[in-house]
Amino acid sequence: MTDAFLDFVGPGARLAALQAGRAEDAVADAAAEVVNAAAEVAKAQAWASSLGIPDPATPTLKSARGYAIDAQAILDEIEEGSDPLVAAQVQAAAVSAAVALVAAGPNYASTAAGLAATDEGDAFAVFDGINTVTIYRHDAGPVATALRSFPFDLVSRLADQEQQIASIVSPTVAALRLGRESTAGNADVQAKVTSFQQPIVHSPSVSERWRGVVRANGLHFHIPYDATTVLVHNPDTGEAWQTNFGLDLSGTQKWRDAVVARNGLIYCVPYTSQSVLVIDPVAMTATLDVMGLPASALSGTAKWDGGCLANDGRIYCAPFQSTTLLVIDPANNTAQTFTAAQLGMGSTVLNGGTKYSGMVAVGGFVYATPFTAANVLRVNIATMVATQETYSLTLSDNNKWSRAIVVGTLIYCVPFTATDILVIDTVASTGTRTAMGATLTGSNKWRAIVRVGRKLYGIPGDAGDFLQIDLADTTGSTFGTATRQTFNVYDVRTPTTTGTLIEQLKWSGAVVHKNIVYGCPCGLNQAAQDILIFDPAGNAGAGQAYHTDLRAFLPTGVSGATKWFGGVAHPNGYVYSIPATAQDFLIIRDVDAANDNPVAVRHALGVTLDAVNQKFQGGVLAGDMCIYSFPRSEETRVLKIDPYDLTASPYGTAILTDWGGARDRETGLTGQPLGTGAVDEQKWHSTVVGMDGKIYGVPYNIDKVLILDPKAPDADKLELTNFGLNLSGIDKWVGGCLHPNGKIYCAPRSANDMLIIDTNPLSPTYNQAWRETFGLNFNTLSNAGQTTLKWSFPQIGADSRIYMLPRTARNVLVFDPSDTSVHPMGRVTFETFGLNMDPFSTLAGTGYTIASKAGPDGRIYAASTGAPPAGTGNFLIIDTIRHTATYEEFGLTTPLLTTNKVAGIVHTLTGRLICIPRSASFAIILKPKGVPALPPAAVLGPYLNKC
Known part of the structure; x- marks a missing residue:
């Protein structure tokens, strides 16, 4: 062995x-x-x-x-x-x-x-x-x-x-058969057209949607200010949705910020609302509660702005225009308001507007951040006695600081309009106003402050940049050094434009999860309609920020007809779409079978991809858990994606390489280039992992098969060979399929024969190949409207036969390697399954399908390339056990009339089939209902996980 x-x-x-x-x-x-x-x-x-x-x-x-x-x-x-x-x-x-x-x-x-x-x-x-x-x-x-x-x-x-x-x-064929038998081939299919996530809904009449965000039960809850819904975001899946929990959340300026109590519930601080919004993040329910207070206590506008959880378990809310301090006791679901006199101060000292903005707790005290107030409100929570502290500072300017954060026993207040940072030493009872070495001019600059490691970050409100405070660097001040940074920020819609933020209201509130900062969308401009995502360790440690409405934008305006061609599923739950004309990867996350809204991002994965057409086509997952794609036309290097190398992104790192060139088996020459990179060179169309673990490139116009051995030293990784055959010609084969016998069978496009490669190391014919006609004339028997466009992208069925899908052929080429009754290599038949496939002959130039895959129910699904001809359908479904077929629409019609809409289908770990967008601005997701997902080994193995 x-x-x-x-x-x-x-x-x-x-x-x-x-x-x-x-x-x-x-x-x-x-x-x-x-x-x-x-x-x-x-x-x-x-x-x-x-x-x-x-x-x-x-x-x-x-x-x-x-x-x-x-x-x-x-x-x-x-x-x-x-x-x-x-x-x-x-x-x-x-x-x-x-x-x-x-x-x-x-x-x-x-x-x-x-x-x-x-x-x-x-x-x-x-x-x-x-x-x-x-x-x-x-x-x-x-x-x-x-x-x-x-x-x-x-x-x-x-x-x-x-x-x-x-x-x-073959466990894969076994699993397909089990899936088919579980439904008798009659599974209903849920189908949808998607851009992978509904964008965050924004009403043009609403100026500030959400103010403040908290994390609870693994989710981020964005608090409705002018919005009529709570925005809920799962940062681990990328999913987001909006809900009102069945409540009437109408009105403006309702709540500013929220606090998660010890009981796990979220308490939203009433700004103008006359009730506290209480959210249960586990049950996903909510109530509007007056907490036992009389209506007069909760009347008025702009009452409290922000709050904090103190060490007595109660929530303290900062008086903005209210003349009282609001204290919520989650233990008994009650609340109290304390006047200045009840707090041991002069009866009028809490009069006036816009006094304090935000509150923090240190030890047995809570501190309210001075906004317009000329002092810091300090409350002893044990005695409920308050004082107004100036710390011998002049604090008379307006709109000074908007929020604060505790670092040990120090409090850092982030500047709103102030040109400095207020630092309070709660042990020494002293205060310092310092710019920490930075120029902090501007109005309404930062509305939140968070900590990641030894650095603090002010989140841009109207500022066009972030405030960074390095606590370990004391060159700017004894409390740290401040700088203003853009962190290479970009809009996901235009990922190549970086470092620019509009100086208008954008985000108000932020939360940290796994050292990633998430900002709460607030304003009217495009950035303000998005969630901010900021990775301080990204971009090789320099920090990387971007903003997204969680929808992957798939513009039709990308130059060329093909953005991505095919995709590959990975054990990490992501699907990586292979760039043809696109300069980035469409990365789809689909790990939750119960979530019908898989999400996606576009990312370059650290590699620079030229803006040329037909760079790559299809790819495979190899035994080293990396994804590989071979160059098609205007590229001469292999694309390698390592999803476990997180240097360039959370989704992995990509490189382009030819490892110094290939060895030509026939001539013995080394360092051979992978073509010239000429326009329309069309070298290899798709790749297949063989039984020997090597990757085989299916030759289209080139006269050599490209073989990549992922385990070999770099100098021996690539090999070019014709296996002693004449592989000259153009448009020969498109797509290959590994069979459990170890042979790869390549679908004839213009070739009048099938290319067969034996990759089984135990076979006596290992490392040999054949151009086999089986004594047949494929051109004639295809009945094709264009004999240079017959079949493509073969798939294995639950019956272990191989099905080659029609382009302009008027039938499906079905190949059974185990039936040697007619020919020792197997039996070829040409099937219509009782359907009228004659209209396919009218599709010269495009063909019927270049997107097909076996589903978890054992049937083969093929999606039409463009608008299907009359008498057919957008989907061709083949039952490989019953040997029947149907045309289906699955309720989708008009959206699918786009020419060259999809290229390749990926079978995901959840049992979904995702049609990868080619020229379409959408993807198509198909999910057979009531069918369990196949084992990961089958989904990720070489029989299904290829294009």
Whole structure:
């Protein structure tokens, strides 16, 4: 057994091992080791069985049955309370091992027969003769202990087991078959056109939507000021939505800021509202509560501005125009207001407007930040006695500071109109006004202040920049050094324009999660309609900020007809769309099956992509967990994305490289370039991972197959070869599909034959290729309207056959490698499944589809490239078990008339199919209802995860 073969076999185990290793989970590591070995041994046995070779009995090689038992035992340990993704991967790998175990046989008719034929500690499989295989362990007694049952019809009757061996060996095909059988091929499909997130709704008549944001239960809640909804944002998924919780939240200037109490509830500080908005972030409910106060106590406008949670568990709210201090007691859901006299001060000292803005707690005291007030309001929460402190400073100027933050026993007040920062030493009872070495001119500059590490950040209100205070740098003052920074800020709609912010109201309030700052959208301009996202460690440590309404913008105005072509799913839950004309990647996050609104971002991943057409087409996930795409036309380097290298972005880092050039197998020359990069050079159309773990580029106009070995040293990574064949010609093949027999089958576009490459290291014909006609004339039998545009992008079916989808061919080319009744390489048929496919011949220049994939229900989904011809449909759906097909619309019609709308479909971990936008300004998402997602090994493996 070769090392290369061991690197490929058991894709579920291999992915589980890599994922577990990255998670650094000891239990998962152990599980991965067991299931990896189990899959390797089991698949080797199954492959040998398919050739009639006896089951190997090497003493050092543990049996597949033993590994299946160990895998199940570890699975039982980690299923409870573990990471669900790790558990799912281990389970998938265990299933893969067990399926191959069944294939390796023998399968017993009863537990008695199994016990009689095995020893204590062994495992054996019992087939019930109908549709269930159960794995048992031979325990003392003897007793047969059931480990797990597999309710899918993979173990054929003995009469046809030989024909079905390929299906049994492939866990992916097995999973597709199970998915199809779970619905009998009749799953309803939910379809939608999406830009991946509804933008934050903004009313032109509303000047300041939200004021303040808090984090609770993993979510960010933006507090409605003029808005009539609460904006809820999940920063981990990128999802956002707006809700009024069934309440009437109409009116203006309602609440300013909020506080999360010890009971987990959110209390919104009433500004003009005559009630406290109380939000339960777990139950996702809310109430409008007067907290036991009389109506007179909550009447008036601009009453309190901001608040804080003190160490007595109560919430203290800063008097803005109110003449009282509001104190909320979450423990008994009551509130009190304290007049100046009740706080032990002169009865009129809290008169006047715009006094204090924001409040913080230090020890047994709370402090209100002076806005127009000429003092700091300081309240002893134990005695409820207050004082107004000046700290021997002149504080008579207006609109001075808007919010404050506590650093140890110091309070830093961020300047609104003041030209300096107020620092209060609560131990020494002193205050200092200092610019900390910066020029802090301007009005309404910063409306929030947060801390990340040893730095404080003022969030831009009207300022065109951020305020940064480096607490560790005392060159500007003893309290730190201030600078004004733009942090390379950009608008997601125009990611190449950086460093500019409009000097108008933008954000009011901010929260920090995982060292990322999120700003609350407030004003009328475009930036103010977006959430601010700021990573102080981004941009190689220089800081990176951008603002987004959480919608991925897919403009049709990108030069050229093709923004992205195909995409690849990754274990991290992201889908990476491959740039053709686009200068960035469309990165889609889809990890929650219950969330029907996957989100997306556009990011360059640290690589500079030229504004040229047809850079790359399609890609694959390799065994090193990196994504690769081969150059199509105006590019001569390989694209490599490492999603685990977070140097350039939270989504990974991309590079362009040819590792010094390729070696030409036929000439022996090294350092060979990957084409010239000429316009319309059209070198390789799509890539496929072979059974040997290498990546194979399907030749279109070029006369060589490009092979990339991710494990090889750089000097040996790339190889060009024609396998001794004449591969000259143009427009030859588009797309390839790996079969469980280890061969890659490439779809004929203009070629009159099929290109076949054997990538199975155990095969006697490994590393050989054929141009095979099967004695047929493909051009004639295609009935194509344009014989240079016949079929493309083959997909594997739940029946283990390969389906090549029509461009202008009037049929689907179906290939069965296991049927050697007519030809030793397999059988080709041309199927219409009873549909009228004649209209496809009218689509010269575009063809019917370049987007297809097997879904979790085992059916193949193909989306039309442009407006479908009359008598067909936007979607062609093929049931590969029943061998029928239908045209479907799934309720989508008019939006799908765009020419060249989508290119490639990605099958995600949640069971969705995402059609990647080509010239369309949208993507299409299809979700078969009631169908469980396939195991991650199947989704991420080489059979489905390619374009």
